[in-house]
Amino acid sequence: MDGKCSAQGWVYSALAEVCRRGPAAKATRDEVSTMLNTLLPILIFTALALAAIGAVRRMRLWRQGRPSPVNLLKGLAAMPRRYLVDLHHVVGRDKMISNTHVATAGGFVAAAVLMILVHGLGIANPLLGGLLLLASTSMFVGSLFVARRRLNPPARLSKGPWMRLPKSLMAFSLGVFLVTLPTVGLLPDGLLEGSGSWLLALVLAGVVAWGLGEMFFGMTWGGPMKHAFAGALHLAFHRRAERFSTKKGGGGRSTGLKALNLNDEAAPLGVEKPADFTWNQLLGFDACVQCGRCEAVCPAFAAGQPLNPKKLIQDMVVGMAGGSDAGYAGSPHPSQGIGGKPVGEHAGSPHGPIVALEGKTLVDADTLWSCTTCRACVEECPMMIEHVDAIVDMRRHLTLERGKTPNKGAEVLDNLIATDNPGGFDPGSRLNWAADLNLPLMADIKQVDVLLWLGDGAFDMRNQRTLRALIKVLRAAEVDFAVLGAEERDSGDVARRLGDEATFQSLAKRNIATLAQYRFLQIVTCDPHSFHVLGNEYGELGGHYEVRHHSTFIAELYDAGRLTFAPWKGGRVTYHDPCYLGRYNGEYEAPRNVLKALGIEVKEMERSGSRSRCCGGGGGAPITDIPGKQRIPDMRMNDIKESGAELVAVGCPQCAAMLEGVVDASAEVRDIAELAADALVERPAGDASGGSRRPAATTMTAEEVIV
Amino acid sequence: MPRNVKSLNGAGFSVSVLVSVGRHPLTARARRADHDARAVEMALSLNDASVQLIHAGDNDTASEEALRGYLGMGVSGVKRIEQASNADVVPALTNILRFAAPQLVLTGTRAETGEGSGLVPYLLAESLGWTVVSGLAEIESIEQGVATVLQALPRGKRRRLQVRLPAIATVDSSAPAARQSAFGPARRGELTDCAYASVIDELQTQWHIQPARKRPKRLKIVKSASARDRFKAAAAKADSGGGQLLSDVTPEQGAEAIFTLLKEEGVLR
Amino acid sequence: MSEIIRRDPRREWIARNRLHPEYANVLADMGGGGGGAVSEWQGPNGAVRKNPRAIGFIGPNGVKRIDRSGLQQGGQSAATTTAARDSRRMVTIDQPAFLVAVVPDMTGGRLSTHDKDLLGLARRLADADAERPGAVVAILFGEHKEAALGEAGIDQVVHLDDNSYAGFAPEACLAALSGVEREMAPRFWLLPDSPLGGSELGRRLAVRLGERPATQVWQVEADAHSETSWRCTARGAAGSVDITRHLPRVVLALAECAEPVSETRHAAQPVALPQPLPDVLGRLKDMGEVAVDPASVSLAEAEFILSAGNGVKDWEGYHRAAQVLGAAKGASRVAVDDGFMARDRQVGASGTWVSARVYVAVGISGAIQHLQGIQSCDKVVTINLDERCDMVKRADLAVIGDAGEILAALVARVERYREQQQENRDAA
Incomplete structure (x- = not known):
C-alpha cells in the first residue's frame, strides 16, 4: 500500500x-531528443x-x-x-x-x-x-x-x-x-x-x-x-473449443469429462506428473491471473478443506517450470485446525510426480480429493481454466495406477464393479421399492415415449419418496413411460469423478448396449448426475440420447396443460440449484418455472443460479470425505436460513441427502417432484384433451416413435 | 504397515500366496476372493519379501479378470496352472510349491466356489510336511526361520503364536482388508501359464449340488406335559412386533431392562 | 415345616367326597395353603384331579370368567417341568456295537451350544439301530468345568488332562486323536465346524487319517443307499450351495445340525486309552493371548455395538460403558462430524452397514441414512430423550431418559453381574 x-x-x-521547468536551456533540446x-x-x-x-x-x-x-x-x-x-x-x-x-x-x-x-x-x-x-x-x-x-x-x-x-x-x-x-x-x-x-x-x-x-x-x-x-x-488453443460462442451463436457449454483411451496401453492413465497434462492444459495453467475468483466460490475452500483452486493451478505452474511454491503470494490450501498448509514446503518438477508416494511433492492427495467437481471455479474463471478436468486427470492416476482412492472410495468402486451400484446392493432389488407401483418395464414393452431413468437413488429410502412422487406426476399427466428395472446400472458418474475411468466406461458401455435394445423418445431422470452423464458423457462412447431432468419435463408437461396444480399454501420457499443441473447443463429456469406453476414465489438465496453453492455431494466428495473446518451442506443450509425460507426445493437426490443430513436444519428439504405430486389436482373433465398453455409445446405420442 | 522380516541368510524372504477366483455373494460375478486378497495384502505388507502368486484352476475370461484383480494390488505376475474345472488342485499345487520352496505360503481360509471345504492348506501341509496355522491376523516378525504371528480369535481377541517355517498360513476376514486393485497394474501384470496334468476329483461327481436352501429356523422345543403349553410354544410368533418403550423410569430401571436384553442375547460375556 | 409327611385320613376322605360340605376348604388347604380353591392337584394314588369349579374368577359383572391363557397357573406349570427333568431316562450302553467319537470345543471349559448340537447328532448316529446301539465317546482336552456331560448324551469320556494340551496345541491334540483312532477305531468322527476350534482340528484330523471329510454339514438324514447308511447336506462355495453326499467318516458340522439331547441321560463313563500317547515335537508354540481393545473390532464384524450420537454429552462415560460392556464403538454421522468419534466408526448409509446382533444407539435420533445402515441388526436398543424420534420407532427396546445416567446405571449393573459371575466361578 x-x-x-x-x-x-x-x-x-x-x-x-516537467511543468515547472519552462523555457530554459534550448541548446540541449535536440540532443536530448536525439x-x-x-x-x-x-x-x-x-x-x-x-x-x-x-x-x-x-x-x-x-x-x-x-x-x-x-x-x-x-x-x-x-x-x-x-x-x-x-x-x-x-x-x-x-x-x-x-x-x-x-x-x-x-x-x-x-x-x-x-x-x-x-x-x-x-x-x-x-x-x-x-x-x-x-x-x-x-x-x-x-x-x-x-x-x-x-x-x-x-x-x-x-x-x-x-x-x-x-x-x-x-x-x-x-x-x-x-x-x-x-x-x-x-x-x-x-x-x-x-x-x-x-x-x-x-x-x-x-x-x-x-x-x-x-x-x-x-x-x-x-x-x-x-x-x-x-x-x-x-x-x-483451448482444449474445449466448443465452450466458446461463435458468430452463429450457440456454444458456450462443454462440461463433460473427456474419455481416456483405455485401448492404448501406452497412453498414461491420468496425470502423474505435470508433463502428463496435454500441452494446452499446461498453457491454460499459465494463463492464471491469480484473481482468486475460484477461491472465493470454492465450497471446499470455504469449508476449510485443503483445496484452493487458485493455489492448485499455481502449483501446476510451479511443477511445469520446476521449483518450489515459495514464491506463491496468495491464500494457501486450507488445512484442518490450522490456518493453512504452509507455503514453500512443496516442490515439484515437470517429470516428477505431482502427488508423492511418500512425503510431499507438489500437491497432497487430499487436496485433489476435496473437490466436489461443482464447477463453480470453472464458471467463475475469467481465463477459462478447466480446474475440474485437471483434478479429475490427477485423480485418474491415483485411482487407476496407484489404487489410492481414499476412505470409502475403494469400497464404492468395488461395489460398482461387482454389483453395478455404489452401495453394493443386489442389482435384482433395484425395483423392490416399487413393488406396489406396477411400473412398466422396457423389457416387456420395448418401445415407449419416456424412459424413466431411476438412478441409484432407487436403493435409497429417501430418494424412493421422490421417485414415487415423480411417478405419480407422470401418471397424472398420462405420460407413456417405462423403466429399465433391474437392467439399469449406475450411470458411472461417481466412478468417473473418483477417477476410475475403466469402471465408468465399463458401466457406460453396458448401459449403452442395454439402451440400444429399446426405442424411446427421451430419457427423463430425477438425478442430475445421471442426466449429465447420459446426456453429455455417453456421446463420446457412442450413446446419444435426448435427456431431460424431471424438472424440465414437469415444466413442459405443465406448459402443455397436462398437469394442474393446487395453489401453494405453505411457507416461504427457496430453490437450491444442483451443480450438475445448473452449471453443468445450464438449466436454471425449468425448476423455477415448476415452482412458479405451483404458485410458489421463490426466495432466492444470495448464491443461486450459476453462482449456486454446492451441497457437498458431488464428485464423490462424501465418499472420499476429506475433513475440513465445517461441512459444506451446513454452510449451504445456512445460506438457506439466511434467505428466510422454511422449505428448500431441490432437484437432486445427492442434494436432498446432503441437506437433510444437516443437524437442526432450519428448513425442510423437498424435491420438486414431491412438491408437484402433493399439489396435483384432478384435471377438469373438459380439459382432458390438453389445452396447451404454450402452443409451441409438443405432446408426443407413440405413433411418432414408430415413424 | 510394513513388518520387519529378516531372513536367515540375507537372501530375500520368499512368500507364495495361493489365490483363487472368488464369487460375489450377490451377483455371482468372478472377483478376487476376499480372503485370498487379504492374504495377498498380508504378503505385500512384509518388507523385502518376494511375493509370488499361484493360481490353479480353469482358464476362462472371467477368471482372468478376477486374477487381474490380484495383479492390480501391485503384484507383477501370477503363476497360473491350468486345471480342469472338476480337477483336484492339490497335486498341482504340491508340485509347484515343492519346486518353488517358499518359506511361507499364505492363502485364504476357504474358496468362494466349488466345495469350499477349506481343506487345501491342510492337505498341502500334510503332503509337504510343513506346519499349518489358521486364522492369521498379522505377521509380527520373521526371524531365523520362525515367524511370530497373531492368530485371530472370535470377538477381536488375538493369540500370539510362533511358527517354525516353512509353513502354510490361512487368512480370514479378521486380517487387514485388501488394498484397492488398480486398473493400470492389473492390465500390465503378467499371467504366466504352467502346465500340470489335471487330476479329476472323482468323488465330487457323485455329489448332488444345488443352490443353498435357507436353513429352517430352529423352534424352541418346549418339553411340557401340557398340550396347551406345547401348542402355545409352537404357535407363538417369533417376534411380537413393536418394540417396548420405557418412559418415566429411573435410570436404574432402564438399565435393568437393557441389561436383561443384553443377557438374553448373550452378548455379555 | 417339618420334612415328615403326615397323612390325615379324614381330610383325604373329605377331599374325595365332592358332596362333603367342607370339601372346598380342605381342597384349598391341600393345594398349598393359599387362599381360594385349587383347580388341579395330584390325588392320593397319583392321578391328576381337577376341580372345574375352582377354575376362573368372578368378573366385574358378577359373571364367572375362565382365563385359559395360563396366567393363573404359572406356579404350577413350573412344578411340572421340574418333575419332567427328573423323569429323563437313564441310558447305559454296556456293549456298544460301534463308537461315534466327538471332539467338542469346550469353550471356556463348558460344552457350548454348538457342542451340544453336535452331541445330539452323535446320538442320532449311535442310536439309529435300537438293537445294536453305538456309544458316543467324547474326547476332552485340558481341564473342564462341565458337570452335565451325561445329560448331553455322552456315554464314554476320554479325558486327556495333560499340560501338553493346555492352550492352543493342535499338534498334540492331533496326535492324541490319532491315538484314539488307533485304539478305539470309531465309526464316525464328529467335530464342530467352528472357527479356530473344531474347524481347524477336524481338518487336521481328516487329513491325517486320510479321510475326506464333509465340512459345514447342517443336515444329516438316513439314506439306505449310502455306504454309511446316512447322507448329509453341507454348505459349499462360501455358503452359496448345498452339497448332498454320503456321510463320510469325518464330519465337521455347523451349529444346529441336530437337536441337543434332552430326554435321556447317559453314563459319561471315563475311559482311559490303553497305550500312553507319544510326545510330539511341536512346530507351533502358543505365546498366549494378546489383549485387544474391543472398540477396535471392525464395525462390520462386530456383533454388539454401542453407538453414540448427538445426544451423548458425557463422552468419557460413553467410552467407559463401551469398554465395560465389551461392545464395539459406533457413531452417528453427527458425532463423527463433530470430531468426537473417528470416521471409520460411522454407522449408516454413508458409513458402515452393520449387522450386529445387538445394536445399542445412545442419543441417536435415527436419520434415515442411519436407520438404513442398521437394517440387518437383530435387536436394536435405544437410549433417547425424545420418545417420538424415528430411532425409538425402530427399536426393540427404547429407554427414555438421560443417556449419561442410564449408561452409568447400566455400567454399574453389568459390573455387579460380572462380580457375581466371578464369585460363582470361584465357587465352582
Whole structure:
C-alpha cells in the first residue's frame, strides 16, 4: 500500500517537475531528443527480443505436455472473439473490473503496437502519435483503477509481484505518454532544455524501461503480465473449443469429462506428473491471473478443506517450470485446525510426480480429493481454466495406477464393479421399492415415449419418496413411460469423478448396449448426475440420447396443460440449484418455472443460479470425505436460513441427502417432484384433451416413435 | 504397515500366496476372493519379501479378470496352472510349491466356489510336511526361520503364536482388508501359464449340488406335559412386533431392562 | 415345616367326597395353603384331579370368567417341568456295537451350544439301530468345568488332562486323536465346524487319517443307499450351495445340525486309552493371548455395538460403558462430524452397514441414512430423550431418559453381574 502511494506521489512530482521547468536551456533540446530517439528503439527492441526469447522458453515449457489436436490457425483466428465476447462475459460480471481491464488492456495493446511503430520504427506520424497518446492515457486511467483496487485488496487476490503491477502499468503508460509528447509537437517549447534535461531524459528512459521490462520482458519470463501472453494463446488453443460462442451463436457449454483411451496401453492413465497434462492444459495453467475468483466460490475452500483452486493451478505452474511454491503470494490450501498448509514446503518438477508416494511433492492427495467437481471455479474463471478436468486427470492416476482412492472410495468402486451400484446392493432389488407401483418395464414393452431413468437413488429410502412422487406426476399427466428395472446400472458418474475411468466406461458401455435394445423418445431422470452423464458423457462412447431432468419435463408437461396444480399454501420457499443441473447443463429456469406453476414465489438465496453453492455431494466428495473446518451442506443450509425460507426445493437426490443430513436444519428439504405430486389436482373433465398453455409445446405420442 | 522380516541368510524372504477366483455373494460375478486378497495384502505388507502368486484352476475370461484383480494390488505376475474345472488342485499345487520352496505360503481360509471345504492348506501341509496355522491376523516378525504371528480369535481377541517355517498360513476376514486393485497394474501384470496334468476329483461327481436352501429356523422345543403349553410354544410368533418403550423410569430401571436384553442375547460375556 | 409327611385320613376322605360340605376348604388347604380353591392337584394314588369349579374368577359383572391363557397357573406349570427333568431316562450302553467319537470345543471349559448340537447328532448316529446301539465317546482336552456331560448324551469320556494340551496345541491334540483312532477305531468322527476350534482340528484330523471329510454339514438324514447308511447336506462355495453326499467318516458340522439331547441321560463313563500317547515335537508354540481393545473390532464384524450420537454429552462415560460392556464403538454421522468419534466408526448409509446382533444407539435420533445402515441388526436398543424420534420407532427396546445416567446405571449393573459371575466361578 505504501509503495502504491509513493508511486503515485512520484508520478505527480515528475509531472510537476516537467511543468515547472519552462523555457530554459534550448541548446540541449535536440540532443536530448536525439538521445531519446536512439535510446527508445534500443530499449523497445531489446525488450521485444528478450520477450521473444522468453516466449520461446515458455512455449518449450508447455510443449513438455502431451499432444492435443488443436487447429492452430482457426484457434488464433477465433481468439479475438473469444476474448472480447466469452472472456468479457465472465469478467463483465464485475463491471468495475471489466471496465478497468478494457481501459488498461485495450490501452496497452494499442499503445504497445503504436509505440513500436512510432518510437521503435521511428514513424513519427502525428496521427499515430496522437493515437498513442490516447492509448497510453486510457491505460493510465485504467492503471489508476487497478491501483485503487490494490489499495485494500480482498483476500482472494494474490499479493507479491501483483502489488507492483499497477505501478508498472503507470510507469509504462506515463513513460510512453511523455516520450510521445514531442512526436506530436505538443511539448511546450523548452521543456527539455536546461541543465536538468539530461537527467529528465534519463529518468524518462528509465521509466519507459521499467514499463517495457514489466510489460514485455515480464510477460514471457513469468511476471504478472504472463497472463496476457499465455491467456491469449490459451483462448486460441483451448482444449474445449466448443465452450466458446461463435458468430452463429450457440456454444458456450462443454462440461463433460473427456474419455481416456483405455485401448492404448501406452497412453498414461491420468496425470502423474505435470508433463502428463496435454500441452494446452499446461498453457491454460499459465494463463492464471491469480484473481482468486475460484477461491472465493470454492465450497471446499470455504469449508476449510485443503483445496484452493487458485493455489492448485499455481502449483501446476510451479511443477511445469520446476521449483518450489515459495514464491506463491496468495491464500494457501486450507488445512484442518490450522490456518493453512504452509507455503514453500512443496516442490515439484515437470517429470516428477505431482502427488508423492511418500512425503510431499507438489500437491497432497487430499487436496485433489476435496473437490466436489461443482464447477463453480470453472464458471467463475475469467481465463477459462478447466480446474475440474485437471483434478479429475490427477485423480485418474491415483485411482487407476496407484489404487489410492481414499476412505470409502475403494469400497464404492468395488461395489460398482461387482454389483453395478455404489452401495453394493443386489442389482435384482433395484425395483423392490416399487413393488406396489406396477411400473412398466422396457423389457416387456420395448418401445415407449419416456424412459424413466431411476438412478441409484432407487436403493435409497429417501430418494424412493421422490421417485414415487415423480411417478405419480407422470401418471397424472398420462405420460407413456417405462423403466429399465433391474437392467439399469449406475450411470458411472461417481466412478468417473473418483477417477476410475475403466469402471465408468465399463458401466457406460453396458448401459449403452442395454439402451440400444429399446426405442424411446427421451430419457427423463430425477438425478442430475445421471442426466449429465447420459446426456453429455455417453456421446463420446457412442450413446446419444435426448435427456431431460424431471424438472424440465414437469415444466413442459405443465406448459402443455397436462398437469394442474393446487395453489401453494405453505411457507416461504427457496430453490437450491444442483451443480450438475445448473452449471453443468445450464438449466436454471425449468425448476423455477415448476415452482412458479405451483404458485410458489421463490426466495432466492444470495448464491443461486450459476453462482449456486454446492451441497457437498458431488464428485464423490462424501465418499472420499476429506475433513475440513465445517461441512459444506451446513454452510449451504445456512445460506438457506439466511434467505428466510422454511422449505428448500431441490432437484437432486445427492442434494436432498446432503441437506437433510444437516443437524437442526432450519428448513425442510423437498424435491420438486414431491412438491408437484402433493399439489396435483384432478384435471377438469373438459380439459382432458390438453389445452396447451404454450402452443409451441409438443405432446408426443407413440405413433411418432414408430415413424 | 510394513513388518520387519529378516531372513536367515540375507537372501530375500520368499512368500507364495495361493489365490483363487472368488464369487460375489450377490451377483455371482468372478472377483478376487476376499480372503485370498487379504492374504495377498498380508504378503505385500512384509518388507523385502518376494511375493509370488499361484493360481490353479480353469482358464476362462472371467477368471482372468478376477486374477487381474490380484495383479492390480501391485503384484507383477501370477503363476497360473491350468486345471480342469472338476480337477483336484492339490497335486498341482504340491508340485509347484515343492519346486518353488517358499518359506511361507499364505492363502485364504476357504474358496468362494466349488466345495469350499477349506481343506487345501491342510492337505498341502500334510503332503509337504510343513506346519499349518489358521486364522492369521498379522505377521509380527520373521526371524531365523520362525515367524511370530497373531492368530485371530472370535470377538477381536488375538493369540500370539510362533511358527517354525516353512509353513502354510490361512487368512480370514479378521486380517487387514485388501488394498484397492488398480486398473493400470492389473492390465500390465503378467499371467504366466504352467502346465500340470489335471487330476479329476472323482468323488465330487457323485455329489448332488444345488443352490443353498435357507436353513429352517430352529423352534424352541418346549418339553411340557401340557398340550396347551406345547401348542402355545409352537404357535407363538417369533417376534411380537413393536418394540417396548420405557418412559418415566429411573435410570436404574432402564438399565435393568437393557441389561436383561443384553443377557438374553448373550452378548455379555 | 417339618420334612415328615403326615397323612390325615379324614381330610383325604373329605377331599374325595365332592358332596362333603367342607370339601372346598380342605381342597384349598391341600393345594398349598393359599387362599381360594385349587383347580388341579395330584390325588392320593397319583392321578391328576381337577376341580372345574375352582377354575376362573368372578368378573366385574358378577359373571364367572375362565382365563385359559395360563396366567393363573404359572406356579404350577413350573412344578411340572421340574418333575419332567427328573423323569429323563437313564441310558447305559454296556456293549456298544460301534463308537461315534466327538471332539467338542469346550469353550471356556463348558460344552457350548454348538457342542451340544453336535452331541445330539452323535446320538442320532449311535442310536439309529435300537438293537445294536453305538456309544458316543467324547474326547476332552485340558481341564473342564462341565458337570452335565451325561445329560448331553455322552456315554464314554476320554479325558486327556495333560499340560501338553493346555492352550492352543493342535499338534498334540492331533496326535492324541490319532491315538484314539488307533485304539478305539470309531465309526464316525464328529467335530464342530467352528472357527479356530473344531474347524481347524477336524481338518487336521481328516487329513491325517486320510479321510475326506464333509465340512459345514447342517443336515444329516438316513439314506439306505449310502455306504454309511446316512447322507448329509453341507454348505459349499462360501455358503452359496448345498452339497448332498454320503456321510463320510469325518464330519465337521455347523451349529444346529441336530437337536441337543434332552430326554435321556447317559453314563459319561471315563475311559482311559490303553497305550500312553507319544510326545510330539511341536512346530507351533502358543505365546498366549494378546489383549485387544474391543472398540477396535471392525464395525462390520462386530456383533454388539454401542453407538453414540448427538445426544451423548458425557463422552468419557460413553467410552467407559463401551469398554465395560465389551461392545464395539459406533457413531452417528453427527458425532463423527463433530470430531468426537473417528470416521471409520460411522454407522449408516454413508458409513458402515452393520449387522450386529445387538445394536445399542445412545442419543441417536435415527436419520434415515442411519436407520438404513442398521437394517440387518437383530435387536436394536435405544437410549433417547425424545420418545417420538424415528430411532425409538425402530427399536426393540427404547429407554427414555438421560443417556449419561442410564449408561452409568447400566455400567454399574453389568459390573455387579460380572462380580457375581466371578464369585460363582470361584465357587465352582
